Amino acid sequence: MLTKVFAPAKVNLTLHVTGQRRDGYHLLDSLVAFADVGDRVSLRAADALSLEVTGPMAAGVPADETNLVWRAAALFDVPVAITLSKHLPAAAGIGGGSSDAAATLFAMADLTGDKVLPEGATDLGADVRVCLMRQAARMQGIGEQVAPIAGLPPLPAVLANPGVDVPTPAVFKALTDKSGKPMARKLPKWPGVKGAIDWIASQRNDLEPPAIATAPVISDVLADLAALPGARLARMSGSGATCFALFDTRDAADAAAARLAEAHPEWWVTPATLT
Numbered sequence: 001m002l003t004k005v006f007a008p009a010k011v012n013l014t015l016h017v018t019g020q021r022r023d024g025y026h027l028l029d030s031l032v033a034f035a036d037v038g039d040r041v042s043l044r045a046a047d048a049l050s051l052e053v054t055g056p057m058a059a060g061v062p063a064d065e066t067n068l069v070w071r072a073a074a075l076f077d078v079p080v081a082i083t084l085s086k087h088l089p090a091a092a093g094i095g096g097g098s099s100d101a102a103a104t105l106f107a108m109a110d111l112t113g114d115k116v117l118p119e120g121a122t123d124l125g126a127d128v129r130v131c132l133m134r135q136a137a138r139m140q141g142i143g144e145q146v147a148p149i150a151g152l153p154p155l156p157a158v159l160a161n162p163g164v165d166v167p168t169p170a171v172f173k174a175l176t177d178k179s180g181k182p183m184a185r186k187l188p189k190w191p192g193v194k195g196a197i198d199w200i201a202s203q204r205n206d207l208e209p210p211a212i213a214t215a216p217v218i219s220d221v222l223a224d225l226a227a228l229p230g231a232r233l234a235r236m237s238g239s240g241a242t243c244f245a246l247f248d249t250r251d252a253a254d255a256a257a258a259r260l261a262e263a264h265p266e267w268w269v270t271p272a273t274l275t
């Protein structure tokens with residue numbers, strides 16, 4: 001039996017860094033949504049664990065035990081042959097590895113019938129827990145506290161990545177002010193897409209300045225996204241380098257994505273709906 005699970009891109013609509021723990025990990029307050037674009041994990045029972053990485057963004061992604069998909073599957077007793085079809089850029093702030101790991105955990109649970117996640121599952125990455133949620137959520141602590149958020153309307157978006165790898169630890173290291181204000185304790189009720197975008201625009205991604213210091217091209221991506229017709233807001237996701245713009249309608253996002261892709265054929269650009 002072949003089990004297939006979609007691994008959506010994770011987008012940090014907001015990302016406030018509110019402190020740092022003694023062990024170096026940072027305290028976050030983030031509104032996270034998921035895109036209708038992503039990777040695909042498929043697996044079947046086999047004699048030994050194996051992984052093949054395919055798809056348009058497979059270049060450079062490890063196909064060995066360092067891949068989070070492999071590590072997630074290895075937590076179970078059943079050996080499987082896995083195919084990971086990469087459509088998302090890696091080391092890009094959209095949770096590729098974490099989302100792939102979460103999808104693998106779902107697929108393995110489906111295959112084995114196990115109802116409880118194996119020990120170590122959520123230690124695979126800071127974003128794995130939120131990626132297991134697969135719906136808009138508020139993420140706090142170092143990523144281990146996640147709560148679903150109701151009432152966020154589907155948000156039309158363009159995602160753009162300039163092709164530079166931005167390693168997450170380097171960005172956190174370059175962050176100077178680690179005590180940003182959190183989001184309001186109670187998130188507002190959003191009156192439709194326009195109101196939600198207005199509110200998101202009033203929040204921040206505190207990792208933008210240190211990511212731009214690490215990879216200055218990110219400021220070009222943000223400027224080009226903000227200049228697209230109909231763009232209401234441009235912001236970076238996670239630790240970068242992927243940035244997103246939000247639009248009032250999916251038609252506007254589709255047209256803007258086509259325009260940006262034409263201007264920057266060397267960038268990864270896609271329209272998406274975030275939920």
Ligand SMILES: C[C@](O)(CO)[C@H](O)COP(=O)(O)OP(=O)(O)OC[C@H]1O[C@@H](n2ccc(N)nc2=O)[C@H](O)[C@@H]1O
Nearest residue numbers: 012024025026098125126127142143168169172238239
């Ligand atoms: C920045 C975010 O993308 C926001 O969603 C995530 O918190 C990062 O998630 P991730 O890539 O799955 O992160 P991990 O692979 O667990 O951590 C990579 C590195 O980022 C730093 N890190 C990560 C999460 C966190 N709350 N504080 C940190 O300081 C640590 O140096 C860690 O070694």
Ligand SMILES: Nc1ncnc2c1ncn2[C@@H]1O[C@H](COP(=O)(O)OP(=O)(O)OP(=O)(O)O)[C@@H](O)[C@H]1O
Nearest residue numbers: 067068090091092093094095096097098100127238
């Ligand atoms: N399934 C995977 N897909 C992509 N990269 C992976 C995967 N498993 C392990 N890696 C390794 O992890 C590194 C980080 O990739 P990933 O796509 O998880 O980025 P990220 O920027 O840390 O995501 P985020 O910060 O949004 O959680 C890559 O450079 C790659 O070598």
